[in-house]
Each structure stands twice: as structure tokens, then as C-alpha cells.
Amino acid sequence: MAKSTKQQQPSDSKMVSSELFILTYGALVNDLISDLESPEEVNRQLDKIGYNMGLRLADDFLSKNPRIGRCSDFRQVMELISKNGLKTYLGVIAQSNQIGNAGDEFSLIIDQNPLTEFVEKPVEFKDLCYSQVICGCIRGALEAMHMEVQVTLVADLPDPTELRIKFHRILHESIPAGDEL
Amino acid sequence: MAKSTKQQQPSDSKMVSSELFILTYGALVNDLISDLESPEEVNRQLDKIGYNMGLRLADDFLSKNPRIGRCSDFRQVMELISKNGLKTYLGVIAQSNQIGNAGDEFSLIIDQNPLTEFVEKPVEFKDLCYSQVICGCIRGALEAMHMEVQVTLVADLPDPTELRIKFHRILHESIPAGDEL
Numbered sequence: 001m002a003k004s005t006k007q008q009q010p011s012d013s014k015m016v017s018s019e020l021f022i023l024t025y026g027a028l029v030n031d032l033i034s035d036l037e038s039p040e041e042v043n044r045q046l047d048k049i050g051y052n053m054g055l056r057l058a059d060d061f062l063s064k065n066p067r068i069g070r071c072s073d074f075r076q077v078m079e080l081i082s083k084n085g086l087k088t089y090l091g092v093i094a095q096s097n098q099i100g101n102a103g104d105e106f107s108l109i110i111d112q113n114p115l116t117e118f119v120e121k122p123v124e125f126k127d128l129c130y131s132q133v134i135c136g137c138i139r140g141a142l143e144a145m146h147m148e149v150q151v152t153l154v155a156d157l158p159d160p161t162e163l164r165i166k167f168h169r170i171l172h173e174s175i176p177a178g179d180e181l
Numbered sequence: 182m183a184k185s186t187k188q189q190q191p192s193d194s195k196m197v198s199s200e201l202f203i204l205t206y207g208a209l210v211n212d213l214i215s216d217l218e219s220p221e222e223v224n225r226q227l228d229k230i231g232y233n234m235g236l237r238l239a240d241d242f243l244s245k246n247p248r249i250g251r252c253s254d255f256r257q258v259m260e261l262i263s264k265n266g267l268k269t270y271l272g273v274i275a276q277s278n279q280i281g282n283a284g285d286e287f288s289l290i291i292d293q294n295p296l297t298e299f300v301e302k303p304v305e306f307k308d309l310c311y312s313q314v315i316c317g318c319i320r321g322a323l324e325a326m327h328m329e330v331q332v333t334l335v336a337d338l339p340d341p342t343e344l345r346i347k348f349h350r351i352l353h354e355s356i357p358a359g360d361e362l
Contacts, residue, residue, distance in 0.1 A: 014199035016295060017270045019241050021197045021205065023234040024314075028209040035216055053204040060200050089198045114197060133205075 018091065018114050025115055029130065039127040046129070050136020057089065057137065058144030064088060074167045077147065078106040081138060081165075090114050090134075104167040107154075110134075113161040121157040129153045131161045138165060146171045194245055199272065199295045206296055210311065220308035227310070231317020238270065238318065239325030245269060255348045258328065259287045262319060262346075271295050271315075285348040288335070291315075294342040302338040310334045312342045319346060327352045 028049070032042045062068070065084055071077045075098070082096040092112050099105040115131050129135075135151035142149050148168040155162040209230070213223045243249065246265055252258045256279070263277040273293050280286040296312050310316075316332035323330050329349040336343040 014272055014295060015196035016199050016202045016272050018195035018197050019238060020234070020270045021202045023237060024202065024205050024209060027230045027234070028205060028212065031209065031212055031216070035212070049208045053201070053208070056204060057200060089201045091195055091197050114195060 015091075018117070022114060022117060022119075025133070026119065029128075033125070033128070039125055039129075043127075043129040043132045046132040047136035047139075050133035050138075051140035051143075052136075053133070054137040054140020054142070055144050056140075058141040061085060061088060061141065074104055074106075077142070077167075078108070078165065082108055085138075085141070086110065099164065106165050108163050108165065110161040110163075116157050116161060119157060129156055131156050131163075134161070135163055138163075143171065143174075146175050194269070196272075199298070203295060203298060203300075206314070207300065210309075214306070214309070220306055220310075224308075224310045224313045227313040228317035228320075231314035231319075232321035232324075233317075234314070235318040235321020235323070236325050237321075239322040242266060242269060242322065255285055255287075258323070258348075259289070259346065263289055266319075266322070267291065270318075280345065287346050289344050289346065291342040291344075297338050297342065300338060310337055312337050312344075315342070316344055319344075324352065324355075327356050 029042070029046070032045050033039075036042050036045060061084075065088070068080065068084065071080065078096045078098075082094040086108075087093050090110075090113070092110060092114065095109045095111070097107045097109070099107055110131075113131060113134075115134070119130060121128060121130060132153055135153050139149055139151045148171055150166045150168060152164045152166075153161070154164055210223070210227070213226050214220075217223050217226060242265075246269070249261065249265065252261065259277045259279075263275040267273055267275050267289075271291075271294070273291060273295065276290045276292070278288045278290070280288055291312075294312060294315075296315070300311060302309060302311060313334055316334050320330055320332045329352055331347045331349060333345045333347075334342070335345055
């Protein structure tokens with residue numbers, strides 16, 4: 001389905017009910033489960049869907065947060081995701097913790113993940129990563145901002161959602177000529 | 182995917198970004214298009230998904246709008262949907278117009294339907310009813326409130342969304358014993 005280019009004003013931040021979103025996402029996951037053969041394939045598809053969403057949301061995020069400048073290190077990127085990014089789209093903030101001393105890997109813990117609210121995962125779907133779409137979304141949004149990262153869901157239903165984000169590299173080849181990070 | 186019963190307080194009305202919802206719904210429609218053989222089948226599936234959402238949202242709506250009393254006629258039901266129901270979930274209101282003099286059929290026009298914002302329907306999908314989920318949702322919610330209605334999408338992309346709701350009957354058999362409408 002083609003979508004037109006969007007010129008969003010910073011003041012424009014329409015909202016819809018969390019319940020409607022939860023049910024729509026639930027319908028999407030259910031549909032994928034009925035189509036695909038294994039939970040792993042569902043996870044891959046959710047990640048891909050999230051990635052495509054993230055590519056689109058990156059511009060939207062920057063237009064809604066015009067005061068945000070460039071990040072000088074990956075820690076600032078993490079702060080932006082945990083405090084601004086998740087707040088803008090899911091209406092929640094996350095705790096972020098650095099993993100190791102290199103400053104290139106972080107954990108994000110979303111205590112009140114709207115996606116998983118009211119959802120119970122049957123035991124036969126134990127390998128399903130219900131919130132995998134968030135991983136894909138962060139990966140896509142950061143790629144649109146010229147950063148290649150790896151995002152892994154390490155905990156989900158019934159626990160609080162936890163994911164890890166590892167910085168790989170700056171995508172110099174995708175930065176417009178004359179621009180720089 | 183099982184969902185637990187929900188005890189929602191009237192003050193609890195969490196919101197998520199409209200963009201995230203639009204993209205999630207778009208992913209659902211795209212997935213159905215890739216699975217099913219015809220736009221008509223996609224429409225049927227969207228209607229069914231909406232119906233199941235509506236069944237769930239009915240309780241949620243009543244708990245969020247505790248001051249709403251019983252409707253004495255179908256016109257009041259229409260007012261509730263156009264002004265309260267759509268506002269609660271999609272963040273918009275609709276125009277409602279009675280069709281004919283019987284008071285049992287209404288048209289709802291949603292000028293700013295978030296579902297279709299930024300969506301362009303390719304010509305090969307001309308028979309796809311992109312917003313069909315709203316029809317199913319209204320049908321399901323009213324059925325949960327013991328009303329059988331027929332909901333038809335009469336206009337959608339690229340025009341404003343218009344649907345018609347026709348009252349069929351009160352579902353006396355689903356009303357708890359001792360209760361009455």
C-alpha cells in the first residue's frame with residue numbers, strides 16, 4: 001500500500017486509544033501466526049514489519065522533536081530512544097542501562113509496555129517474541145539516521161520487556177554528500 | 182492470543198501515537214492482501230477482525246464513559262458512536278445523518294479518518310475497503326450491547342470515509358435474565 005510523503009508540523013501529534021492499537025497489533029500477530037509455520041518465522045516477520053515502520057517514523061520523530069540536535073555518542077542515542085522515542089510513540093519511557101564499558105551496548109527495560117498489556121502468551125507460543133516489532137522499529141529508525149545497530153529482545157511476556165541494542169557502525173555511505181554526522 | 186479480562190478505571194485512557202497505529206494497521210492490511218486471493222476476501226477478514234475488536238471494546242467504552250445511560254432510540258446510539266465512540270478510540274468525531282424517516286438507518290461521515298491518512302490506494306486495489314475494520318468494530322460493539330446492526334462502507338479512499346448503519350433488531354436472547362434494555 002503506497003503512502004505519500006508526509007510533511008508533519010512539530011505541533012501535530014495526533015493520538016489514538018491504546019486499546020485500539022493493542023487490538024490491532026494483536027490481530028496482526030494472530031494473522032502472522034496463522035500464516036507462518038514457526039514462532040521464529042513470526043518473530044522475523046514482526047522484526048521486518050517493525051524495521052519498515054522505523055524507517056518511516058524516523059522523519060516523523062525528527063519533525064516532532066525539532067530541538068533535538070545531533071548525538072555525539074551512542075549513550076545520547078540511547079537516552080533519546082528511552083526517554084523521547086518511546087514516549088512519542090508508545091506513551092511510555094524506558095530504563096536504559098549500559099552493558100560493559102565500551103559504551104556501544106545498552107539494555108532498555110520497558111516496565112509498562114502497552115503492546116503486552118492484557119496479553120497472555122499460551123505455553124505453546126513460548127518462542128514467540130511478541131514485542132519483536134519494537135526491535136525492528138528501533139533498528140529501522142536508527143538506520144534511517146545512518147546508524148547500523150543490532151537489537152535483540154531478551155525478555156518479554158510475562159516479564160517486563162527488555163531489549164539490547166548494540167552499535168555496529170555509522171553508515172557513511174548513506175549520509176548525503178556534504179553532510180556529516 | 183489469549184487476553185485477560187480487563188478492569189479499566191474511567192480515568193485510565195492511555196494513548197499511543199496515531200502514526201504508530203496507522204503503520205500497524207497498514208501492516209495488517211498488507212499482510213492480508215499478500216495472504217488472501219481477492220480484495221473482497223480482505224474486506225471480509227478486516228470486517229471480522231473489527232467485529233472481534235468491537236466485542237472487546239464495548240466493555241472498555243462503557244467503563245470509560247460511566248455517565249452514559251441507556252439509549253431510548255437508535256438516534257441516540259448514533260449520536261454516541263459519532264461523538265463519543267469515535268472520539269474515544271480514533272480521536273475524531275463524525276457527522277451523522279439520518280437516512281429516510283424510519284429512524285433506523287444512519288450515515289456516518291468521518292472527514293479526518295486517521296486510518297486512511299497518508300495512504301494511497303493503488304488502482305488495482307479499487308475494490309479494497311481499507312477502513313472496513315471500523316464497520317466490523319461498530320457491528321461488534323453494538324452486538325455486545327445487544328443490538329444487531331448492518332454496517333456498510335459506502336465511501337473510503339480517496340474520499341472521506343462514509344458508512345451506513347442500519348438497525349435490525351434488539352438481541353433479547355443475549356440480554357442477561359432480569360436485565361432489560
